[in-house]
Amino acid sequence: xxxxxxxxxxxxxxxxxxxxxxxxxxxxxxxxxxxxxxxxxxxxxxxxxxxxxxxxxxxxxxxxxxxxxxxxxxxxxxxxxxxxxxxxxxxxxxxxxxxxxxxxxxxxxxxxxxxxxxxxxxxxxxxxxxxxxxxxxxxxxxxxxxxxxxxxxxxxxxxxxxxxxxxxxxxxxxxxxxxxxxxxxxxxxxxxxxxxxxxxxxxxxxxxxxxxxxxxxxxxxxxxxxxxxxxxxxxxxxxxxxxxxxxxxxxxxxxxxxxxxxxxxxxxxxxxxxxxxxxxxxxxxxxxxxxxxxxxxxxxxxxxxxxxxxxxxxxxxxxxxxxxxxxxxxxxxxxxxxxxxxxxxxxxxxxxxxxxxxxxxxxxxxxxxxxxxxxxxxxxxxxxxxxxxxx
Amino acid sequence: xxxxxxxxxxxxxxxxxxxxxxxxxxxxxxxxxxxxxxxxxxxxxxxxxxxxxxxxxxxxxxxxxxxxxxxxxxxxxxxxxxxxxxxxxxxxxxxxxxxxxxxxxxxxxxxxxxxxxxxxxxxxxxxxxxxxxxxxxxxxxxxxxxxxxxxxxxxxxxxxxxxxxxxxxxxxxxxxxxxxxxxxxxxxxxxxxxxxxxxxxxxxxxxxxxxxxxxxxxxxxxxxxxxxxxxxxxxxxxxxxxxxxxxxxxxxxxxxxxxxxxxxxxxxxxxxxxxxxxxxxxxxxxxxxxxxxxxxxxxxxxxxxxxxxxxxxxxxxxxxxxxxxxxxxxxxxxxxxxxxxxxxxxxxxxxxxxxxxxxxxxxxxxxxxxxxxxxxxxxxxxxxxxxxxxxxxxxxxxxx
Numbered sequence: 001x002x003x004x005x006x007x008x009x010x011x012x013x014x015x016x017x018x019x020x021x022x023x024x025x026x027x028x029x030x031x032x033x034x035x036x037x038x039x040x041x042x043x044x045x046x047x048x049x050x051x052x053x054x055x056x057x058x059x060x061x062x063x064x065x066x067x068x069x070x071x072x073x074x075x076x077x078x079x080x081x082x083x084x085x086x087x088x089x090x091x092x093x094x095x096x097x098x099x100x101x102x103x104x105x106x107x108x109x110x111x112x113x114x115x116x117x118x119x120x121x122x123x124x125x126x127x128x129x130x131x132x133x134x135x136x137x138x139x140x141x142x143x144x145x146x147x148x149x150x151x152x153x154x155x156x157x158x159x160x161x162x163x164x165x166x167x168x169x170x171x172x173x174x175x176x177x178x179x180x181x182x183x184x185x186x187x188x189x190x191x192x193x194x195x196x197x198x199x200x201x202x203x204x205x206x207x208x209x210x211x212x213x214x215x216x217x218x219x220x221x222x223x224x225x226x227x228x229x230x231x232x233x234x235x236x237x238x239x240x241x242x243x244x245x246x247x248x249x250x251x252x253x254x255x256x257x258x259x260x261x262x263x264x265x266x267x268x269x270x271x272x273x274x275x276x277x278x279x280x281x282x283x284x285x286x287x288x289x290x291x292x293x294x295x296x297x298x299x300x301x302x303x304x305x306x307x308x309x310x311x312x313x314x315x316x317x318x319x320x321x322x323x324x325x326x327x328x329x330x331x332x333x334x335x336x337x338x339x340x341x342x343x344x345x346x347x348x349x350x351x352x353x354x355x356x357x358x359x360x361x362x363x364x365x366x367x368x369x370x371x372x373x374x375x376x377x378x379x380x381x382x383x384x385x386x387x388x389x390x391x
Numbered sequence: 392x393x394x395x396x397x398x399x400x401x402x403x404x405x406x407x408x409x410x411x412x413x414x415x416x417x418x419x420x421x422x423x424x425x426x427x428x429x430x431x432x433x434x435x436x437x438x439x440x441x442x443x444x445x446x447x448x449x450x451x452x453x454x455x456x457x458x459x460x461x462x463x464x465x466x467x468x469x470x471x472x473x474x475x476x477x478x479x480x481x482x483x484x485x486x487x488x489x490x491x492x493x494x495x496x497x498x499x500x501x502x503x504x505x506x507x508x509x510x511x512x513x514x515x516x517x518x519x520x521x522x523x524x525x526x527x528x529x530x531x532x533x534x535x536x537x538x539x540x541x542x543x544x545x546x547x548x549x550x551x552x553x554x555x556x557x558x559x560x561x562x563x564x565x566x567x568x569x570x571x572x573x574x575x576x577x578x579x580x581x582x583x584x585x586x587x588x589x590x591x592x593x594x595x596x597x598x599x600x601x602x603x604x605x606x607x608x609x610x611x612x613x614x615x616x617x618x619x620x621x622x623x624x625x626x627x628x629x630x631x632x633x634x635x636x637x638x639x640x641x642x643x644x645x646x647x648x649x650x651x652x653x654x655x656x657x658x659x660x661x662x663x664x665x666x667x668x669x670x671x672x673x674x675x676x677x678x679x680x681x682x683x684x685x686x687x688x689x690x691x692x693x694x695x696x697x698x699x700x701x702x703x704x705x706x707x708x709x710x711x712x713x714x715x716x717x718x719x720x721x722x723x724x725x726x727x728x729x730x731x732x733x734x735x736x737x738x739x740x741x742x743x744x745x746x747x748x749x750x751x752x753x754x755x756x757x758x759x760x761x762x763x764x765x766x767x768x769x770x771x772x773x774x775x776x777x778x779x780x781x782x783x784x785x786x787x788x789x790x791x
Binding site for chain 2: 016207210211214215216218219221222224225226228229230231232233234235236237238243358
């Protein structure tokens with residue numbers, strides 16, 4: 001637990017400013033030179049996707065890890081953020097006159113798009129969080145899954161065309177099953193370069209860390225351990241649980257928003273990218289890394305992203321392609337779920353708390369603080385004993 | 392601050408768990424709430440702390456109506472509690488368990504924590520210092536960074552009290568604090584409860600089956616049976632109250648007990664009834680002396696037996712803190728511990744003068760849990776050995 005001392009706060013703050021400045025500079029340099037560093041655009045896409053998935057895992061970690069709730073519909077919030085930022089960015093791009101997305105303009109488009117994503121996702125997080133007060137375990141999981149599926153199906157099944165009510169017309173513009181491809185199907189303007197993706201991943205990672213190691217995070221973990229006891233010491237379950245849902249949804253909204261307008265990404269958002277498999281991927285990230293661990297969730301996000309890519313690479317090898325000519329239904333991408341399932345089962349047997357458990361990488365060892373200091377007071381029983389003796 | 396219950400009623404379906412209960416806890420009282428299992432004691436605690444809302448009646452506390460507040464707000468208003476089955480936050484460290492109880496008093500909220508503003512640091516530091524201070528008081532500071540699950544049973548109970556004290560309450564509700572304690576530990580608990588009251592200037596409400604503790608420490612006792620009030624008064628009044636005896640032992644037993652009491656009363660003059668407001672140290676000695684001498688072994692053995700029963704039941708039940716669930720099954724153990732009630736009044740043997748030092752030794756030795764090891768060497772070894780058996784593991788940990 002980071003505990004600053006008043007005397008050091010000036011130095012601490014200076015070093016903090018230096019770290020933030022350094023991280024942003026690195027992101028900026030990456031933004032300018034990533035194209036030269038990594039020539040393969042699919043690898044660039046993968047790197048940035050990993051950063052976005054880290055955000056997905058970090059946000060889900062607030063609900064599933066810290067609050068101890070079980071959400072299996074996180075893709076719903078990610079998708080909500082994705083569609084929102086895709087629509088907002090497309091319209092802003094149109095208003096700014098179209099053309100190539102430039103880095104300078106991204107300072108207008110990206111913040112506004114992500115703000116819209118975060119707000120809308122947070123609003124729905126609040127609505128989905130409300131039932132979490134009454135439901136727990138499996139029942140809450142079903143509610144979250146229900147939300148994600150409703151979101152996906154509402155968009156996927158919208159009829160195209162200009163008839164119907166305002167809502168139906170608005171929905172129809174989102175492209176239905178084919179996905180949203182920007183205004184007049186020009187494609188979504190991909191504004192978010194490495195500067196935004198890596199910069200936000202860094203900043204939100206720090207935020208997640210601080211949330212965990214704040215009094216609020218502590219109270220949330222206490223709530224997870226024992227709700228009645230937590231309420232008895234002044235932690236209001238309603239407030240903390242709903243807030244945790246909102247925070248997680250905001251994080252997921254930002255992650256989804258970034259993914260939708262990510263440079264080197266696909267200029268299209270598709271309802272199928274936000275299906276149950278996506279939610280399951282998010283859960284796998286959190287569980288593999290260790291529920292409740294911020295660095296664990298980040299590791300899980302990176303690992304899952306790259307394993308998806310690795311399986312795709314294996315799929316492309318000639319041996320597998322040769323097999324596919326014989327067995328047409330062979331699809332390693334579908335096998336991925338089986339591989340994850342096996343990994344998860346093994347993990348649950350060998351290390352049920354995940355790679356890191358609730359611990360963190362780089363966590364400071366706390367030691368000796370309790371033992372130091374002036375001589376302890378007498379234990380409670382010792383003082384009145386004297387009176388008993390005297391009587 | 393005064394905690395007032397006025398005609399409080401709570402039903403679960405057709406079962407009237409608490410019916411028309413009224414009492415008030417004033418200032419720095421040590422107030423006992425007793426009754427056989429299923430009497431509704433824990434339900435009363437749950438009503439006071441807002442876990443349940445009363446069907447009718449009013450629970451007032453210093454002008455506020457607790458019936459309209461949430462549990463967390465009630466905790467903030469100055470009512471802290473412990474639980475019958477220990478409820479600690481297992482994945483948090485010992486000191487974090489205490490820090491959770493600071494949430495209401497904090498000035499820095501989530502935004503300040505994320506921005507790591509100076510307020511956040513000041514807050515965290517102040518809270519941490521207070522938590523360590525309290526842990527010191529309860530002699531747990533050396534385990535501050537350990538997991539609470541690694542603590543001995545007695546230390547876990549004390550940690551729960553320390554956590555409750557973190558709220559700076561003006562009323563402390565203790566739900567069966569002596570559960571699972573042996574004779575000596577219960578003696579220590581009595582002195583600890585008084586010490587808490589005097590040091591922190593608060594009222595203590597006690598739900599307890601252990602009559603040794605209840606009769607020894609409470610100044611006022613309220614007796615419930617089947618959710619109804621059956622008696623209210625000083626320990627001396629409660630001990631001889633016919634309804635109380637009937638509730639604990641059944642009508643037939645009371646008759647024979649009354650006969651026995653009458654017979655023994657004729658041969659031995661009864662001890663003088665102590666004044667209600669007398670200092671505790673004075674009040675204690677005559678009240679406990681006789682029964683200790685006459686029934687020491689059998690009473691504590693019975694207590695141990697009932698404890699084992701209760702514990703095994705607690706483990707088996709999904710919601711063991713709810714008196715109602717446990718009520719039917721725990722009747723047996725109620726009767727076992729109940730015998731102590733009748734033992735005390737029916738054996739009014741004047742305290743033999745030569746036994747006084749023994750009692751004092753016993754108190755001092757067992758009173759402080761931290762120097763149990765020392766105690767084992769000098770005194771009470773004979774007393775300790777048979778009783779420690781039921782709670783041996785926890786005990787050894789404390790000694791070492």
